[in-house]
Amino acid sequence: xxxxxxxxxxxxxxxxxxxxxAHAAPDGTLSLAGATVKLGDPIKLTYSTPxxxxxxxxxxxxxxxxxxxNEQYVGASLKxxxxxxxxxxxxxxxxxxxxGDYVVYLLAQDGYAWLAQPVRLKLxxxxxxxxxxxPFTLRNGRAGQPYAASVGGLVKGDTTGLTFAKKAGAxxxxxxxxxxxxxxxxxxxxxxxxxxxRNSAGQxxxxxxxxxxxGSRQALVPRLNALSWNLWHGGxxxxxxxxxxxxxxxxxxxxxxxxxxxxxxxxxxxxESLGWDYYQAGxxxxxxxxxxxxxxxxxxxxxxxxxxxxxxxxDERTGRELVLWTAxxxxxxxxxxxxxxxxxxxxxxxSRETEAGxxxxxxxxxxxMKDQLRAAKRSPVLLTGDFNAPSHLDYxxxxxxxxxxxxxxxxxxxxxxxxxxxxxxYRVANPNPVAKPGATWSPVYxxxxxxxxxxxxxxxxxxxxxxxxxxxxxxxxxxxxxxxVAGTPRAHPDHRDNEWTSDHAAVLTAxxxx
Numbered sequence: 001x002x003x004x005x006x007x008x009x010x011x012x013x014x015x016x017x018x019x020x021x022a023h024a025a026p027d028g029t030l031s032l033a034g035a036t037v038k039l040g041d042p043i044k045l046t047y048s049t050p051x052x053x054x055x056x057x058x059x060x061x062x063x064x065x066x067x068x069x070n071e072q073y074v075g076a077s078l079k080x081x082x083x084x085x086x087x088x089x090x091x092x093x094x095x096x097x098x099x100g101d102y103v104v105y106l107l108a109q110d111g112y113a114w115l116a117q118p119v120r121l122k123l124x125x126x127x128x129x130x131x132x133x134x135p136f137t138l139r140n141g142r143a144g145q146p147y148a149a150s151v152g153g154l155v156k157g158d159t160t161g162l163t164f165a166k167k168a169g170a171x172x173x174x175x176x177x178x179x180x181x182x183x184x185x186x187x188x189x190x191x192x193x194x195x196x197x198r199n200s201a202g203q204x205x206x207x208x209x210x211x212x213x214x215g216s217r218q219a220l221v222p223r224l225n226a227l228s229w230n231l232w233h234g235g236x237x238x239x240x241x242x243x244x245x246x247x248x249x250x251x252x253x254x255x256x257x258x259x260x261x262x263x264x265x266x267x268x269x270x271x272e273s274l275g276w277d278y279y280q281a282g283x284x285x286x287x288x289x290x291x292x293x294x295x296x297x298x299x300x301x302x303x304x305x306x307x308x309x310x311x312x313x314x315d316e317r318t319g320r321e322l323v324l325w326t327a328x329x330x331x332x333x334x335x336x337x338x339x340x341x342x343x344x345x346x347x348x349x350x351s352r353e354t355e356a357g358x359x360x361x362x363x364x365x366x367x368x369m370k371d372q373l374r375a376a377k378r379s380p381v382l383l384t385g386d387f388n389a390p391s392h393l394d395y396x397x398x399x400x401x402x403x404x405x406x407x408x409x410x411x412x413x414x415x416x417x418x419x420x421x422x423x424x425x426y427r428v429a430n431p432n433p434v435a436k437p438g439a440t441w442s443p444v445y446x447x448x449x450x451x452x453x454x455x456x457x458x459x460x461x462x463x464x465x466x467x468x469x470x471x472x473x474x475x476x477x478x479x480x481x482x483x484x485v486a487g488t489p490r491a492h493p494d495h496r497d498n499e500w501t502s503d504h505a506a507v508l509t510a511x512x513x514x
Contacts, residue, residue: 075264150275152179161200258326258384380474
């Protein structure tokens with residue numbers, strides 16, 4: 001929706017950049033006042049170029065990952081400033097960023113051709129070190145089998161020279177200085193662990209951790225928590241987002257996540273902090289998993305699909321896997337606006353779904369899942385995503401007052417998966433759309449801000465709909481499903497300090513694995 005306008009603008013900018021001739025070699029200079037910068041302080045840079053231009057610019061990107069490494073657009077810069085002179089100075093703010101490794105590029109004419117060699121730096125926090133949450137649970141283990149996990153990325157604040165140590169816990173558990181947790185459990189049960197992290201200044205923090213140990217003949221993962229989460233430009237619209245995102249995932253004991261709006265790096269960064277596996281699928285979509293990912297596909301650049309998947313090994317003893325998809329469908333025109341702000345008929349609403357491309361996109365995704373759905377009894381299939389469209393299961397006569405009087409609208413993005421054998425986990429758990437509407441758009445936008453051809457309706461109540469989903473097929477049972485946020489989100493434009501880092505609610509479904 002409106003949050004995608006920024007991505008669209010970036011894509012247009014990338015296309016425009018291709019018309020700027022690439023230089024044979026960057027012949028300018030770029031230097032920083034220091035290789036380490038404390039969060040809150042500006043990044044001060046000095047530059048020179050024999051090709052000054054009013055639209056030359058400096059951009060800050062995460063390292064490794066999102067920058068124009070091949071002088072082409074990959075993802076949006078985190079911070080930027082114009083550098084129009086032949087030589088001069090500029091500053092980039094660090095507010096809202098996370099500690100970590102970054103790189104600054106000096107780039108030509110609103111494009112991505114290098115004017116100088118990029119320069120790397122590290123952003124560090126002045127706050128004392130602290131675990132993002134405590135207590136929390138790591139991935140399951142099995143009695144008699146080697147175990148491995150990590151807590152090395154779960155400390156924020158000043159992590160200079162950070163080392164980890166075991167303070168207390170089950171005898172079989174060992175904790176390495178880099179935060180790796182290993183050992184071989186002897187018997188099933190829940191193992192407790194206390195870990196201390198200490199930085200080079202002598203500041204320390206501890207966390208209480210649990211590990212569920214399954215028996216030698218038990219299923220490794222009898223219960224799976226699956227999440228669909230639109231990150232809202234990676235969380236960049238909310239301060240301190242990465243720590244808040246990690247805290248949410250650990251507090252909710254999530255196992256697998258289908259993400260949208262990852263800004264090209266969020267799946268990798270979150271997974272690396274958690275010690276999980278991931279598939280960072282281009283600039284938009286991503287998948288992360290507490291358990292090993294054994295295959296990834298298709299490549300977005302090759303398929304053109306609005307969805308990607310990963311195979312997740314949920315039991316190493318039996319080799320059992322599940323298939324996890326995430327999808328992000330077109331955002332305009334938007335059906336609930338058409339339903340609430342115009343007198344369009346149901347037929348016109350469906351025609352507009354075709355115009356938006358969503359009908360074709362969901363048909364193509366379901367077609368690509370065909371073989372996986374046939375094998376779903378052996379390997380369950382999940383389809384998560386931001387579909388940017390409601391469900392026909394919500395548009396009932398009794399729920400019509402919540403949808404501007406509309407009812408019995410067969411939205412293709414929900415009817416197509418249903419016909420293919422996928423079930424909507426939220427409506428399985430909560431069959432009454434009046435008692436449990438489950439709206440995911442939007443906990444932040446409560447008033448329509450205009451656009452989409454309805455500028456005259458700016459200031460009207462924002463239609464609240466369920467447009468994010470966790471569908472499933474195979475031998476799974478839905479134990480619970482909820483539209484979830486953290487804390488009590490404040491509405492736009494007062495959202496910057498929210499504990500919740502998205503403009504969507506996420507969908508969290510607990511599955512029993514049969």
